[in-house]
Amino acid sequence: MTYDLFIGDRTFSSWSLRGWLMFAKFGIPVNTHLVGLYSGTMAQDLAELAPARLVPDMRDADGIAIGDTLAMAETLAERHPDAGLWPKDPATRAFARWIVAEMHSGFTALREACPMQLQHQIQGFEPSDAVLADLLRIEHLWTLAKTTYGTEGPWLLGEYSLADVFYAPVTARIAGYKLPVGSLAQDYTVQTIADPEFV
Numbered sequence: 510m511t512y513d514l515f516i517g518d519r520t521f522s523s524w525s526l527r528g529w530l531m532f533a534k535f536g537i538p539v540n541t542h543l544v545g546l547y548s549g550t551m552a553q554d555l556a557e558l559a560p561a562r563l564v565p566d567m568r569d570a571d572g573i574a575i576g577d578t579l580a581m582a583e584t585l586a587e588r589h590p591d592a593g594l595w596p597k598d599p600a601t602r603a604f605a606r607w608i609v610a611e612m613h614s615g616f617t618a619l620r621e622a623c624p625m626q627l628q629h630q631i632q633g634f635e636p637s638d639a640v641l642a643d644l645l646r647i648e649h650l651w652t653l654a655k656t657t658y659g660t661e662g663p664w665l666l667g668e669y670s671l672a673d674v675f676y677a678p679v680t681a682r683i684a685g686y687k688l689p690v691g692s693l694a695q696d697y698t699v700q701t702i703a704d705p706e707f708v
Contacts (some may be wrong), residue, residue: 511538513568517546523625523678527578528565530674531585533706535592579613582671594671601658605672608650612675619643623682627708634686647679648694655693677701
């Protein structure tokens with residue numbers, strides 16, 4: 510089954526980057542369509558996927574449209590159980606879903622203060638207390654992931670999973686704004702950004 514994926518520019522759209530990685534990292538066939546996220550044509554470009562209004566969105570071979578990264582992730586995991594989107598171990602999978610859901614709905618201070626972009630480093634950025642609190646929570650989750658569930662591989666939960674997909678834009682923010690994080694988070698950031706599929 511080949512899907513159609515509708516995204517904005519992955520250089521600036523964190524959600525589009527996530528949508529792209531869901532397919533690219535797990536070898537799921539896809540045709541990618543660039544939506545006019547910044548040109549004013551997004552509503553027109555997504556009209557055939559109603560009620561879609563934001564990117565990313567996907568459409569399967571039967572014409573079924575699915576929007577929102579979390580719904581897309583669960584749909585792909587359900588349809589491609591052997592692709593490894595979620596960890597196989599039940600406890601690890603439960604933790605993966607937890608931290609993905611927290612990323613999906615949280616860390617608003619970091620998101621608002623540090624829009625994702627992959628072109629350059631912002632000089633002299635001073636994070637607010639709220640941004641620092643978000644970073645502290647993210648570091649806590651990453652440390653728990655790596656030390657409790659991810660000891661058998663290089664990614665958050667060992668093997669690459671949807672947890673890495675959802676936190677990839679966070680690593681772009683850490684690098685792009687030179688945010689203060691510890692060595693584990695810094696190493697994970699470098700590893701993620703160096704991954705060939707990242708951009």
